[in-house]
Amino acid sequence: MPAPNAITPEKLSRLVGTAHCPRILDLRDSPDRVIPGAVTGSPPGGPAAGSTVVVVDDDGGTGATAAAAVLRSDGVDAEILGGGHAAWLAARLPTVSPAHLPPRHADGRTWWVTRSRPKVDRIACPWLIRRFVDPDARFLFVPPPEVLAVAEREQAEPFDIADPRVFWSHRGDRCTFDIMVEAFGLADHAPLTRLAAIVRGADTDRLDIAPEAAGLLAISLGLSRSHGDDHAQLDAGMLVYDALYRWARDAHGERHDWSSHQPGRARVPA
Known part of the structure; x- marks a missing residue:
């Protein structure tokens, strides 16, 4: 006790x-x-x-x-x-290993910057950071050509941008979410590795990697078209990844069909 x-x-x-x-x-x-x-x-x-x-x-x-x-x-x-x-x-x-965590600003938060109009990786990565690394992390969404300039001006960590100077980006067949799971020392946490496969499939057009990848892609594209504000989309996306994480942790072996949750029928005596 x-x-x-x-x-x-x-x-x-x-x-x-x-x-x-x-x-x-x-x-x-x-x-x-x-x-x-x-x-x-x-x-x-x-x-x-x-x-x-x-x-x-x-x-x-x-x-x-x-x-x-x-x-x-x-x-x-x-x-x-x-x-x-x-x-x-x-x-x-x-x-978690804080070795790759960027310096905190005067407000005590880490600042991150990426391309505007996020779809998959640019919602999944902020979710991972806020849930496992820095719950108060601030995210800036800017036009793609401005990411590195804003990163330097605001001392924000750039992510999910194709530039050899950026640490947090795709490598080979792995997406940025994969890189973050590994670099923060979470690769042995089974729920996150299950989730990483789904994100990778949805973000790299390899929907065969995980059955759930097609669903995540559809939801992500729908969220992008439902929200004109990137931060409103991030807020909505956090709920999606919260649900996926709980599935990956607690319910990945559960199945559902019309009869799986029906109450048992009483046996009628002959």
């Missing part, structure tokens, strides 16, 4: 990658691996009153306990991760 104001690694792992995940604050100094979505250090202004936060240190000791207590005194619903990062690792739960 977890201690008061503590959450177990297993329970937190069910929230990671979903829209309902609490803010995760990692107190450790320059860690080489973090829990997906965790932010290291203190964000500017601190968590807002009424928000939900999980504080992580090495072992769930005094450092995390004290920080969570201070946050609760400010009206933040704060818990510690029971056993700290060591317990998370012992449970063999996924972690």
